[in-house]
Amino acid sequence: MHIPYGCQSITADDVEAVSDVLTSDFLTQGPKVPEFEQTVARYCTAQHGVATNSATSALHIACLALSLGEGDRLWTTPNSFVASANCALYCRAEIDFVDIELETGNLCVKALAEKCEHAEREGQLPKIVIPVHFAGQPCDMKEIHALSRRYGFSIIEDASHALGAEYHAERVGGCQYSEITFFSFHPVKMVTTGEGGIALTRCEVLADKMRLLMSHGITRDPECMVGASEGGWYYQQVDLGYNYRLSDLHAALGVSQMGRLDHFVARRNELASHYREALSTIAGQPLTPLSLKADRHSSYHLYVVRLSGRGDLEQTQRMRKKWFDQLRQKGIGVQVHYIPIPNQPFYKALKRARSPETEPPETELTVQLPNMAAYYAGALSLPLYPTLTEAQFSYVIEALNECNRRFY
Numbered sequence: 001m002h003i004p005y006g007c008q009s010i011t012a013d014d015v016e017a018v019s020d021v022l023t024s025d026f027l028t029q030g031p032k033v034p035e036f037e038q039t040v041a042r043y044c045t046a047q048h049g050v051a052t053n054s055a056t057s058a059l060h061i062a063c064l065a066l067s068l069g070e071g072d073r074l075w076t077t078p079n080s081f082v083a084s085a086n087c088a089l090y091c092r093a094e095i096d097f098v099d100i101e102l103e104t105g106n107l108c109v110k111a112l113a114e115k116c117e118h119a120e121r122e123g124q125l126p127k128i129v130i131p132v133h134f135a136g137q138p139c140d141m142k143e144i145h146a147l148s149r150r151y152g153f154s155i156i157e158d159a160s161h162a163l164g165a166e167y168h169a170e171r172v173g174g175c176q177y178s179e180i181t182f183f184s185f186h187p188v189k190m191v192t193t194g195e196g197g198i199a200l201t202r203c204e205v206l207a208d209k210m211r212l213l214m215s216h217g218i219t220r221d222p223e224c225m226v227g228a229s230e231g232g233w234y235y236q237q238v239d240l241g242y243n244y245r246l247s248d249l250h251a252a253l254g255v256s257q258m259g260r261l262d263h264f265v266a267r268r269n270e271l272a273s274h275y276r277e278a279l280s281t282i283a284g285q286p287l288t289p290l291s292l293k294a295d296r297h298s299s300y301h302l303y304v305v306r307l308s309g310r311g312d313l314e315q316t317q318r319m320r321k322k323w324f325d326q327l328r329q330k331g332i333g334v335q336v337h338y339i340p341i342p343n344q345p346f347y348k349a350l351k352r353a354r355s356p357e358t359e360p361p362e363t364e365l366t367v368q369l370p371n372m373a374a375y376y377a378g379a380l381s382l383p384l385y386p387t388l389t390e391a392q393f394s395y396v397i398e399a400l401n402e403c404n405r406r407f408y
């Protein structure tokens with residue numbers, strides 16, 4: 001048996017939607033991209049959507065649209081994919097990390113408030129903060145938004161995990177508490193376009209800016225030109241942009257998949273509640289699911305459990321490795337989300353280069369980001385995707401029981 005931790009679901013309708021584009025007039029820059037943008041924006045109740053060839057691209061142009069540059073600071077969570085932090089460095093800004101809550105894996109509001117207070121005294125407040133809705137559960141956006149008002153930073157929501165999630169009965173993506181929200185359409189995410197992303201916003205100025213940056217900084221709109229248009233062929237480059245465009249082939253797959261999003265989210269929630277029940281029957285209950293806060297509906301991109309050790313963090317980490325290896329051996333594609341970003345060699349080297357006199361980054365994680373360190377030692381993602389069968393599910397639970405008998 002081979003069971004991955006996440007998996008796309010492709011139907012005959014998806015295949016037909018893509019092949020229709022292949023035989024149409026446009027493979028890219030045709031009608032499918034705007035249709036996809038409108039479909040996602042409408043679903044999320046956002047006014048504007050700019051589709052891109054990845055979420056990483058969407059995040060890059062979001063940072064640029066908010067004028068992030070040299071001398072600025074960007075803060076995010078250490079419990080994310082590296083892309084959430086790399087965008088700061090693309091823009092030559094400085095990166096720093098805010099600790100998480102152990103129970104949800106999300107950015108901790110208390111830690112953010114304390115860090116802001118300290119940074120204000122030092123004159124080092126961030127320009128942008130990027131909360132990540134980890135595993136599909138929305139962060140404490142009202143509280144983070146209140147801090148953004150008080151300390152003057154902008155918010156970009158990394159909602160790569162959270163398409164279809166809700167916060168206080170409102171869909172993530174509506175940007176009620178942020179300037180920009182972006183999603184990923186990588187195959188393991190909620191819906192896929194192969195590769196792809198989108199940035200949503202309520203602000204027309206930000207949307208126009210991102211649209212310009214997404215396609216070389218080029219405009220064909222005479223109203224946006226310097227001086228007059230020279231004729232029908234004429235375009236102007238008015239900024240330094242990129243080719244971050246999504247193609248119509250990708251967008252067609254996305255439109256088709258969006259039709260099944262609610263079904264995907266419902267099925268993921270159903271499996272999550274099966275997991276919760278089954279885990280509570282494992283002797284000694286060594287695995288604790290992430291807790292879901294009131295007023296939130298998770299999209300359950302991931303099903304993360306925390307293995308509680310019987311000793312210090314190193315002991316927990318050794319035990320987690322045993323469970324991980326054993327489950328992998330049985331063909332179960334467990335994963336660990338995430339390796340703390342500041343632990344990556346690239347980020348360690350960056351930190352060493354900037355402040356050679358501080359402690360080595362290994363000790364720094366447990367000191368500066370204690371919850372992240374504790375969380376990482378025991379985290380394990382179990383397989384979760386809409387097409388996971390009952391038989392596969394039972395096989396996973398049986399394997400977990402076996403791990404428990406052997407290693408716990």
Ligand SMILES: *Cc1c(COP(=O)(O)O)cnc(C)c1O
Pocket residue numbers: 054055056057080081083084132158160161183184185186195196197
């Ligand atoms: C997947 C992911 C990204 C990057 O998405 P791409 O579409 O692959 O660029 C960024 N942040 C998080 C939290 C992700 O899970």
